[in-house]
Amino acid sequence: MGLMTLDVPEAAAGYSHYGVLARFETAKALYRACEAVRDAGYSKWDALTPFPVHGLEKAMGLKPSKLPFLVLATGLSGAGLGFALQSWVHIKAYPLVISGKPLFTWPAFVPVTFELGVLGAALGAVLGMFAFNKLPTYHHPLFRSENFTRVTDDGLFIAIEAWDPKYDDRDTAEFLSGLGAVEVEHVPIDDPAEDGDGVGAA
Amino acid sequence: MAHGPRIVRLDQLVIQPGSGWARLPLIAGAVGLVFTVVSIVLAMGSKESTKQFFHSWLVAVVFFLCIGLGCLFFVLIHHATKAGWGVVVRRLAENLACTVPVLAVLFVPVVALGMYDLFHWTHADAVAHDRLLQVKEPWLNETGFWIRTVIYFVVWSGLAFYFRNTSRRQDESGDEALSRRMARFSPVAVALFAVTLTFAGFDWLMSLEPHWYSTMFGVYFFAGTVVSAFAALTVFTLAFERTGHFRGVVTGEHFHDLGKLLFAFTVFWAYIAFSQFFLIWYANIPEETNWFLSRLDGTDLNPASWRPATMLLAIGHFAVPFFFLMPRTIKRNRTLLLIGAVWMLAIHLWDVFWLVMPNLHREMTFSLLDVTSLLGVGGLFLATAGWLLGRGSLVPSRDPRLVESLAFENI
Numbered sequence: 264m265g266l267m268t269l270d271v272p273e274a275a276a277g278y279s280h281y282g283v284l285a286r287f288e289t290a291k292a293l294y295r296a297c298e299a300v301r302d303a304g305y306s307k308w309d310a311l312t313p314f315p316v317h318g319l320e321k322a323m324g325l326k327p328s329k330l331p332f333l334v335l336a337t338g339l340s341g342a343g344l345g346f347a348l349q350s351w352v353h354i355k356a357y358p359l360v361i362s363g364k365p366l367f368t369w370p371a372f373v374p375v376t377f378e379l380g381v382l383g384a385a386l387g388a389v390l391g392m393f394a395f396n397k398l399p400t401y402h403h404p405l406f407r408s409e410n411f412t413r414v415t416d417d418g419l420f421i422a423i424e425a426w427d428p429k430y431d432d433r434d435t436a437e438f439l440s441g442l443g444a445v446e447v448e449h450v451p452i453d454d455p456a457e458d459g460d461g462v463g464a465a
Numbered sequence: 466m467a468h469g470p471r472i473v474r475l476d477q478l479v480i481q482p483g484s485g486w487a488r489l490p491l492i493a494g495a496v497g498l499v500f501t502v503v504s505i506v507l508a509m510g511s512k513e514s515t516k517q518f519f520h521s522w523l524v525a526v527v528f529f530l531c532i533g534l535g536c537l538f539f540v541l542i543h544h545a546t547k548a549g550w551g552v553v554v555r556r557l558a559e560n561l562a563c564t565v566p567v568l569a570v571l572f573v574p575v576v577a578l579g580m581y582d583l584f585h586w587t588h589a590d591a592v593a594h595d596r597l598l599q600v601k602e603p604w605l606n607e608t609g610f611w612i613r614t615v616i617y618f619v620v621w622s623g624l625a626f627y628f629r630n631t632s633r634r635q636d637e638s639g640d641e642a643l644s645r646r647m648a649r650f651s652p653v654a655v656a657l658f659a660v661t662l663t664f665a666g667f668d669w670l671m672s673l674e675p676h677w678y679s680t681m682f683g684v685y686f687f688a689g690t691v692v693s694a695f696a697a698l699t700v701f702t703l704a705f706e707r708t709g710h711f712r713g714v715v716t717g718e719h720f721h722d723l724g725k726l727l728f729a730f731t732v733f734w735a736y737i738a739f740s741q742f743f744l745i746w747y748a749n750i751p752e753e754t755n756w757f758l759s760r761l762d763g764t765d766l767n768p769a770s771w772r773p774a775t776m777l778l779a780i781g782h783f784a785v786p787f788f789f790l791m792p793r794t795i796k797r798n799r800t801l802l803l804i805g806a807v808w809m810l811a812i813h814l815w816d817v818f819w820l821v822m823p824n825l826h827r828e829m830t831f832s833l834l835d836v837t838s839l840l841g842v843g844g845l846f847l848a849t850a851g852w853l854l855g856r857g858s859l860v861p862s863r864d865p866r867l868v869e870s871l872a873f874e875n876i
Contacts, residue, residue, distance in 0.1 A: 327794075331792070370746055373743065
């Protein structure tokens, strides 16, 4: 899972905490907990795991990614641009007769059109993935947590953000404990003045 | 994750006597025989209809052969890559590949009788005045043609039965060494398959117009073959799921993968088809362009009317399925995937028709014999497939990767 919904809105200024971070022992416990958090109606939260957990997006109730539509659009734009560029070059800019063929010989344009279509789709996929994941993000409040370093090792986490409408400092923490979390903590929001290097505490 | 245990009864993996599948060989066989007889009767009507029959029959046999050979390719590549996901559908492919010997029986006598009508290069008087055909004679002669044809069928049948029987032996013994043995042999088999399929395409389809040649033709034939095989596998898998045999065995994940492969090879076909056209169009050498001209408008002196057929192929075999099969939701929706697969089968049939028929008619022509031959060969193909499927488990039940396949999920 990427950091899909984790962002600190402007309104965060009014919150004392980033939210609650809960660690689970097993992928199965995390999966069940995600289903419960989803069913409880939380919307500003994410699951964070060191490895892909199959079907977690269903347990979290995530909507399908919008990325494919972006890739289709950039791919078609690339193909269209490639075709238009060649047509313009061959008909208007440099009208040269090549091997006795008409100026507008569309079959000759297909290879470049195809390649630019692939290029457009590839760029759209990579850059779109970065954009949708809000990457690069150099720092994140979760890095304040000592526990959270385990997310690249064996830690399976759920983070519920303080600006979720259903969030409550105490109730949400108890809710997550009740779901079988082994560690639950409140994560503070960074104070920019205190965190001058911008790298994070963890 | 989070699925309850899936319970698969062993007896659901076997076709029960008295079920619709058990009756398939008899019904399809009867239909096949009736329409084969009808085709032969129609063929004897006139000299023209005899000629038409040979061409229609060639289209029908090659179409179903493509399904069998594409399934053989799937089995080979499955073992060569030690794939896990597709074990649950591999037995289907193993069985469909074993229809090849029956198609050989349908191919050989008809083509042997129709040699003169099908292949211009068998006309001794024409060869005598044709420098190009004389040069090609070391390859394009009847003895060589039949030696090669026998080799193709023997190699394909041998491979198909080796992999099916070894896999069925594993159903009984559960011996993992058999999987290793098949994996070790499969790269050799892939090489044999590639060579035989390429030259079969050259001999049976490309040499219909003996002056023409395209080094890409073998790959073109292969691309269409694999498209039709994945389409057929999808249709059969869906059918077995509907009748309950694959309930709890095959999931949306497997259909997603079959759909991905169908999509990928549709694009591959378009890539190869266009590349073949593009190089010939660009070089513009008469002996090469002639083949495409007779599938478009022909020349001023020798017009043809196949342009709509070629357009239909370009749109129906690429433009439409490219966008239709692209979304993930369509590949995971059984009804929509079924529509896509049936469409690809139909348009592949059109591809084979388009390869063969302009050799016979300059005008785009359809014949009743096209339909009766298709029903004749198709019936016998389905009867064979049904008979093979009815013998033993529909899934390699003790394959070491079966559990991996059952639990398979796309990320």
